Amino acid sequence: MNQRPVGLPADARHRLTADLRARSLAFPEIADSTRSVPLIRESWAARLAALPAMLKRVETAASPDSYETWTYLGLKTSLARLEAARRDIVAMLIALAPFDLRDLPGPGDRESVDRNQSAVDQPAGSLTLAPDSSEGDSATATKADILRSGLLAAVDRVIDAALDAIEAGNKPPCVTVDLAALVPPVPTIAVPDRGTALAVAFGMRTVPVDGDGTFSASRVLEAHKYANSFLLAYLLTHMQAFGLAPTDDMLAMILVTGWIVQAPDAVLAWQTLRSTVLRLENAERVAGAVTEHDSTSSEESDAETHAVASEGSDAASGDPRRDVLSAVLAHLADREEALRQSRRIIQSSTRVLRSTTDTELAAHALADVYRRLVEGPVRQYGWAMRCLAAGSWSPPPMVGSLKDGFATDRWLSAALIPKLLPEVRNGQAHEALEWDGLRGIFVVEGVEVTFERVNIATTDCMSFTLGCEAAFVHWRALAAVPGAMFPAAGQPGRMAEWRRVEAMFGTNGLLIDTFTFNALRLEARIERLDIEDINPALQALVHARQLLVHVKSFAYLISGSSEAVIEVDASALDATHPVWLHAREHFDSMPLSTFLPANLNARLRHEPEDTAIQAVAWIAADCALGAIDGLPPIWQAEHLLLVRLRLEHTCLALRHTISIHQRRRPLEIVLSILDHVRDDLAMLLPFTRAALVDELPALISLRGLWTAWGPVSRMPGIDSVREDPSSAYHRNPKRRTISPHNRWINM
Numbered sequence: 205m206n207q208r209p210v211g212l213p214a215d216a217r218h219r220l221t222a223d224l225r226a227r228s229l230a231f232p233e234i235a236d237s238t239r240s241v242p243l244i245r246e247s248w249a250a251r252l253a254a255l256p257a258m259l260k261r262v263e264t265a266a267s268p269d270s271y272e273t274w275t276y277l278g279l280k281t282s283l284a285r286l287e288a289a290r291r292d293i294v295a296m297l298i299a300l301a302p303f304d305l306r307d308l309p310g311p312g313d314r315e316s317v318d319r320n321q322s323a324v325d326q327p328a329g330s331l332t333l334a335p336d337s338s339e340g341d342s343a344t345a346t347k348a349d350i351l352r353s354g355l356l357a358a359v360d361r362v363i364d365a366a367l368d369a370i371e372a373g374n375k376p377p378c379v380t381v382d383l384a385a386l387v388p389p390v391p392t393i394a395v396p397d398r399g400t401a402l403a404v405a406f407g408m409r410t411v412p413v414d415g416d417g418t419f420s421a422s423r424v425l426e427a428h429k430y431a432n433s434f435l436l437a438y439l440l441t442h443m444q445a446f447g448l449a450p451t452d453d454m455l456a457m458i459l460v461t462g463w464i465v466q467a468p469d470a471v472l473a474w475q476t477l478r479s480t481v482l483r484l485e486n487a488e489r490v491a492g493a494v495t496e497h498d499s500t501s502s503e504e505s506d507a508e509t510h511a512v513a514s515e516g517s518d519a520a521s522g523d524p525r526r527d528v529l530s531a532v533l534a535h536l537a538d539r540e541e542a543l544r545q546s547r548r549i550i551q552s553s554t555r556v557l558r559s560t561t562d563t564e565l566a567a568h569a570l571a572d573v574y575r576r577l578v579e580g581p582v583r584q585y586g587w588a589m590r591c592l593a594a595g596s597w598s599p600p601p602m603v604g605s606l607k608d609g610f611a612t613d614r615w616l617s618a619a620l621i622p623k624l625l626p627e628v629r630n631g632q633a634h635e636a637l638e639w640d641g642l643r644g645i646f647v648v649e650g651v652e653v654t655f656e657r658v659n660i661a662t663t664d665c666m667s668f669t670l671g672c673e674a675a676f677v678h679w680r681a682l683a684a685v686p687g688a689m690f691p692a693a694g695q696p697g698r699m700a701e702w703r704r705v706e707a708m709f710g711t712n713g714l715l716i717d718t719f720t721f722n723a724l725r726l727e728a729r730i731e732r733l734d735i736e737d738i739n740p741a742l743q744a745l746v747h748a749r750q751l752l753v754h755v756k757s758f759a760y761l762i763s764g765s766s767e768a769v770i771e772v773d774a775s776a777l778d779a780t781h782p783v784w785l786h787a788r789e790h791f792d793s794m795p796l797s798t799f800l801p802a803n804l805n806a807r808l809r810h811e812p813e814d815t816a817i818q819a820v821a822w823i824a825a826d827c828a829l830g831a832i833d834g835l836p837p838i839w840q841a842e843h844l845l846l847v848r849l850r851l852e853h854t855c856l857a858l859r860h861t862i863s864i865h866q867r868r869r870p871l872e873i874v875l876s877i878l879d880h881v882r883d884d885l886a887m888l889l890p891f892t893r894a895a896l897v898d899e900l901p902a903l904i905s906l907r908g909l910w911t912a913w914g915p916v917s918r919m920p921g922i923d924s925v926r927e928d929p930s931s932a933y934h935r936n937p938k939r940r941t942i943s944p945h946n947r948w949i950n951m
Contacts, residue, residue, distance in 0.1 A: 208909045210678070212274060212276060212279070212373075214371070214373070217279070217370055217371050217373065218371055220276070220279050220280055220283055220370070221283065221367045221370055221371055223287070223365055224283055224286065224287050224290075224363065225414040227290070227360075227363075239301060239302055239303060239304060239445055240302070240304075240441045240442055240444075240445045240701060241302045241303050241304065241405060241437075241442055241445050241446070241461070241464065241465060241470070241474075242303070242304060242394075242401040242404045242405055242465065243300075243304050243394060243395070243399055243401065243470055243471070244394060244395055244396065244397055244398060244400075244470070245390055245395070245396060245932045247469065247470060247471055247858055248300075248303075248390045248391065248394045249302070249390050251296065251300055251471060252301070252387055252388065252389070252390060254296065254820075255293070255296060255355075255387045256384035256385070256387060257854045258289065258292050258293050258296060259293065259355075259359070259383035259384050259386075259387070260383075260384065261285075261289040261292070262286070262289040262290060262293065262359055262362060262363070262383060263362070263379045263383060264289075265282070265285040265286035265288075265289045265934050266286055266362050266363060266366040266376055266379055267376065267379055268377070268378060268380060268820045270282050270285065270286075270367045271370070271375050271376060275742055279370070280282075283370075286363060286366065290359060290360075290363060293355075293356065293359060294356065297355070298478075298689040299357060299471050299474065299475050300471065301445075301699075302442075302445035302446050302447075302474055303445075303470070303471075303474075304391055304393055304394060341721075353387075354386060355383075355386045355387065358381060358383055358386055359383060361381075362379055362381065365924065398409040398465065398466055398470075399413070399528055401417060401466075401470075401504065402462060402464045402466060405438070405442065405461055405462070405465045406424045406427070406428075406435065406438055406458075406461070406462075407425070407428075407434065407435070407438050408427050410423075410427070412424045412427065412462070414716065414717055414718065415556060415557075415717030415718055415729070415763065416551055416718065417555075418466075418551060419457050419462040419463065419465075419466040420706075420710075420716070421455055421458040421462060421703075421706070421707055421710065422706045422707055422709050422710030422714075422716050423710055423715065423716075424458050424462070424710065425454075425455075425458070425710030425711045426709075426710040426711070426713055426714065426715055427709070429711055429712070429713050432454070435454070435458075436454065438461075439454060439457040439458065439459075439461065442457070442460075442461045443457055443460075445915075446460070446464070446474065446477065447478065448460070448480075448481065448678055449682065451678065451681035451682055451684065452681070452684055453681040453684055453697070453698065453699065455699055455703065455704065455707045456677050456678060456680075456681035456699060457678075457681075458707075459673075459674065459677055459703075460477070460674040460677060460678050463670040463671075463673060463674045464477060464670065464671065464674055466670065467666065467667040467671065468663035468664070468666050468667050469663060469664060469667040470667070472619070472664060472667040472668065472669035472671065473667040473668070473670045473674070474671065475619075475671065476619070476667070476670075476671025476672055476675070476907055477671040477672075477674045477675045477678075478584075478667050479615050480589055480592075480671065480672055480675035480676070481588065481675050481678065481679065483589055483592035483593050484592060484675065484676075484679050485528065486592070486593075487528055487529040487532075487592045487595070488529055490595065491527075491528075491529050491530075493844060527597065528591055528592060528594075528595055528596055528608070529592070531792070532588045532591055532592055532597060532598035533676075533679075533680070535584075535597075535599070536584065536585075536588060536676060537590070538604045539584055540700055542579060543581055543584065544676055544700070544702070545722075546576055546580035546581065547581075548697060549576060550573050550576050550577060550580075552663070553569045553573045554569075554573055555573045556569040557569040557573065563639075563641055563644075564639050564641055566693070567641075567646065568632075568637070568639060569629075569657060570655070570658055570659060570662060571628055571632040571637055571646065571658060572632060573662055574625070574628060574629065574632070574658055574661060574662040574665065575628070575629050575632040577631055577662065577665040577666060577669060578603055578623075578624065578629050578665060579603055579629070579633075581665075581669040581672070581673070582620065582665050582668060582669060583600050583603055583606060584600055584625075585668070585669060585676075586606065586610060586616060586620055586668075586672075587600035587601070587606070587609065588600075588672075588676075589613070589615075589616060589672070590609055590610060590612075590613050590616055593613055593615075594612070594613075598762060601625075603624075603629060604626065606620075606624060607621055607624055610624075618757070619664075619668060620668065620851050622661075622906050623660075623661040623665055623668075624661075624666050625653060625657070625658065627646075627648045627649070627651045627653060628646060628648065628658055628661075629655055630648070631646070631648030631649070636648050636649060638929070639791070640652075646658060651837040662780035668712070677699065680697050680698075680699075681697055681698075681699075682697070683696060683697040684696065684697030684698055685697060686796060688789075690750070690785070691704060691708070691747045691750050691751050692750055692751070693750065693751050693752075693753055701751040701752055702721055702751075702752065703746075703753050704747075704751055705719075705721070705747065705752060706719065706747045708744045708747045708748065709728060709730070709744050711744075712737075712740035712741065712743055712744040713735060713737060713740050714728075714730050714733075714740065714741060714744065715730055715731040715732070716728055716729070716730055717729045717730065717763045721752055721755060723755075724754070724755060724756045724757065725755065725756065725757045725758075725759060726748060726755045726757070726758045726759065727759050727761060727768075728758075728759070728760050728761070728840075729760075729761050729762070730760055730761070730762060730763065731762075731763055732762065732924070733760060733762065733769055733770070733922055733924075734922070734925060734926050735919075735922060735923065735924065735925055736920055736925075736926060737922075738770070738918045738919045738922060739794060739796060739798065739799050739918075740804075741760060741770060742770070742772070742780070742799040742802045742803065742806075743784065743794060743798075745758045745770075745772055745801065745802065746776055746777050746780050746781055746784050746799075746802065746929075748775055748777075749778065749781070750781065754775050755774065756773065757771060757772070757773055757774065758771065758772050758774070758777065759771035759772075768809070769919075769921055769922060770806050770919060770922075771806060771809055772802045772805050772806050773805050775805075775864060776801045776802050776804070776805030776806075776864060777802055779801035779802075779860045779861065779863060779864050780798070780801045780802045780858065780860065783797075783798050783799075783800070783801070783853070783856055783857045783860055784798055784799075784858075786853055786856055787853060787937075788940075789940070790849050790853065790939065790940055791811035791849070791850075791853070791938065791939065791940050792937060792938050792939070792940045792941070793935065793937045793938075793939040794937065795827055795831070795850060795853055795854070795937050796823060796827045796830070796918075797823065797824050797827035797828070797853065797857045797858075798828070798853070798857060799856040799857075800820055800823065800824060800857040800858065800860070800861045801857070801860050801864060803820055803823065803918075803919065804816055804817065804861055804865065805864075806822040806919060807819060807919065807920060808821065810920035810921060811920055813867055814867070817865065817868060817869075817870050817871060818870045818913055818916075819865060819913075819915050819916040819917075820861060820870075820871065821858075821870035821871050821873070821874045821909075821913065822860035822909075822910065822913040822914040822915070822916050823916065823918070824857065824858055824871070824874050824875075824878075825874050825877075825906055825909055825913070825914075826910060826912045826914065826915075827850075828850070828851055828854045828855050828878055828906065829906065829907065829910055830882070830936065831846075831850035831851065831854075831936065832847055832894075832903070834895065834936040835847060835894060836894070837893060837894050837895070838891055838892070838893060838894070839888070839890065839891070839892045839893075839894060839897070840890050840891070841890040842939070844885065844888060844890065846939050847885060848882065848885060848886070849939065850937070851878055851881060851882050851885070852882070855878050855879065855882070858871055858874060858875040858878070860877065862875070867887060870913070873909070874906070874909065877902055877905050877906045877909070878906070880901075880902035880905075881900065881902040881903055881906060883902075884900045884902055884903070885897070885900075
C-alpha cells in the first residue's frame with residue numbers, strides 16, 4: 205500500500221514536481237540535425253553500451269523504494285536524482301545526435317570522382333567502397349536515428365507516472381517497462397575506422413590524410429577541385445548536423461568536419477565543440493547586453509564622473525563581461541604560432557609511437573605527447589572555455605593550478621580533471637619518469653600509472669583539443685568579411701595564413717605530403733608534378749607569396765627527392781601577381797602566359813639564361829597563337845573581343861617579365877610583334893574570316909618565330925603526362941562571366 209506524505213500539502217508537492225514537470229519534451233535545435241557525420245562502430249558500441257546503466261538509474265529513481273522519506277527535503281532529493289538521471293540520458297542522446305543517419309550521395313554518384321581519384325595513391329591506401337557500401341544492403345541496413353528512437357519518450361512516460369502519483373499524494377508505481385530493451389543496436393551503417401569515416405564524410409574514395417597520416421583539408425580540396433558544389437553539399441549537411449551556421453569559408457567547414465571525424469573520440473570532440481560554441485555565443489550575448497545597458501543607463505553627474513576618473517577607477521578598462529570574448533580571442537590568436545609548432549612536435553612523437561617496436565621508446569613517446577598536449581592546447585583552450593563561462597579573463601595559470609580553475613566549471617571538471625595526471629606530466633617534464641617494461645607501467649617517485657590510463661588520457665586530450673580548435677575556427681569564420689576575393693595576409697576571420705596556403709595546393713590539384721614555411725624558403729613536398737600541373741603549381745605559389753610575406757623563395761620537391769623541381773623567388777611572384785589579377789578578372793581559366801615571370805625565374809635554375817629567355821618568349825608566342833587558332837572560321841564580335849583580351853593579357857605578362865630581367869631581347873621582339881598584331885586586329889569588323897587574319901604580316905612574323913624557336917618544354921625536367929588528363933587543361937580560356945553568387949568561392 206502506498207504511503208501518503210505526512211504534513212506535506214498539495215501545493216508543496218506541486219512546487220516540488222514543477223521543475224521536472226516543466227522539462228523540455230523536445231531536444232534543443234540539434235534535434236533537427238541532419239545526422240550525417242560518420243561514426244566508427246567502436247564509438248557507437250561504447251556509447252550504446254553505456255545507456256542501459258543510465259536507464260537503470262531512471263528506473264531506480266522512479267521506483268517507490270526511492271520515496272520512503274516524505275519530508276519536503278527528502279522528496280526534493282529523490283526528484284533531483286530522477287531529474288539528474290534523465291539529464292544524463294538527454295546528454296548522451298545529444299552527444300550522438302550528429303552521427304550516421306546519412307542520406308548523402310556516395311562517391312559513385314559523381315561521375316568525375318573516378319576520373320579525379322583513380323590515379324591517386326594516398327598513404328592510407330584506396331578504399332574499395334561501392335557507391336552505397338557504407339550503408340550495407342538497403343533492405344537490411346540499420347540507421348541510427350537515436351533522437352527519434354522512442355527511448356526518451358519511454359523515459360518520460362515513466363517520469364510522468366511518478367510525478368502523477370506524487371502530486372496525488374502517493375508513492376510512484378513500480379516501473380514495469382524494460383527501458384534497456386529500447387536501446388538500439390549498433391547501426392550497420394557505422395564505418396569500421398576513422399580513415400573510412402573521413403572518406404565517407406567528404407564523398408571520397410581515398411582517405412584524405414597527408415604523409416604523416418594527419419587529416420588534410422588540402423587533399424579534400426584536391427579531390428573536389430572540379431566539383432566544389434558536390435563538396436559544398438556535404439559541408440552544408442554536416443554543418444546542420446553539428447548545429448552550426450554555414451560560413452563563407454569552405455576551408456573552415458572542411459576543417460571543422462575533418463577534425464571532429466578524425467578525433468580519437470569523435471563524440472567527445474563534438475561535445476567539446478558544442479560546449480565551446482555555446483560559451484562563445486553566451487559571451488557574445490552578455491557583451492551585447494552589457495553594452496546596451498551602458499548606452500541606455502542614466503548618466504552620472506559630471507562631478508561624479510570626474511571624481512571616479514580621478515581616482516583611477518577600473519571603469520576605463522570596461523566591464524569584464526564585455527571584454528572577456530575579445531580577450532579570449534586575442535589571446536588565442538597571439539598563441540596560434542606556438543600552438544602550431546606544438547602540434548607539429550606532437551605529430552612527430554606520435555609517428556615514433558606508431559612506428560617503433562621498442563616498448564620503452566613507445567612509452568616515453570606517449571608520455572611526451574601527453575605532456576605537450578596538457579601544457580599546450582589543453583591548458584590554453586581549457587582556460588579559454590573556463591573564462592568564457594566565468595565572464596572574466598585572466599591569463600592561463602601554470603599546469604599545476606589548472607585543476608583548481610577547472611573545478612568550478614561542471615563541464616570542464618567532468619571532461620578534463622580526470623585526464624590531468626600530474627605525476628606523469630611532472631615526471632616527464634623533470635626527467636623523473638621511468639618505464640617498467642616488466643610490469644608494463646610508468647613509475648615516478650613511487651607512484652605507479654598504467655600505460656592504458658595514460659593512453660586514454662592522451663586520446664581524450666587530443667579529442668578535446670580538436671573540438672576546441674573546430675569551435676574557434678568556426679567562430680572566427682563567422683566574422684570573416686564577405687567579398688574578400690583575393691588571398692591576402694591578415695584578412696579578418698580567415699584561417700591562419702599557412703593553412704590557407706596548404707589549402708591552395710589542394711585547390712590547384714597538388715597532393716601535398718608536407719610543407720615547411722617557418723624560414724626564408726618554403727618547401728612543399730608533393731607526390732607528383734606533371735605537365736598540366738605546372739601553371740596550377742605556379743598559381744599556388746602566387747597565392748602563397750601574398751599570404752606568407754616573409755618567405756623569399758618558394759620550392760616544390762617530389763617526395764623522396766632532395767632537389768627542387770620548381771623554385772621561384774618572391775620578386776618573380778610579385779611580378780606575376782598583377783598578371784594573375786588581370787586573368788582572374790577577364791577569363792574563366794588561366795591562359796598559359798599568365799605565369800611568364802614566375803616561369804622564367806624557375807627556368808633560370810635549370811637552363812642557361814639565353815635559353816630560358818627564348819623559351820619563355822616562345823611560350824608567349826604559343827599562347828597568343830593558341831588564342832587566335834582556337835577561334836572558329838568566321839569571327840563574330842565576341843570572338844574579336846576575346847582575342848583582343850587574350851593578346852592584351854600576353855603583352856601584360858611579357859612587360860612584367862621584362863621588368864625583372866636585364867637580358868630580354870627575345871621577349872621584346874615577341875612583345876613588339878604582338879603590339880602590331882593587336883593594332884591590326886583592332887581594325888577588323890565582325891564576320892571576319894580567320895583565313896584573312898592569317899595573312900596579316902605581323903601574324904606571319906609571329907608564326908615564323910614560333911617555328912624557329914620551338915617547341916620548348918613548359919618547364920625543364922617536367923615532361924610526364926597524366927593518364928587521365930583533365931579536360932580543363934586543353935580548353936582555351938573564355939571570357940569570364942561574373943557570377944552574382946561569389947559567396948562560396950572565397951577561401
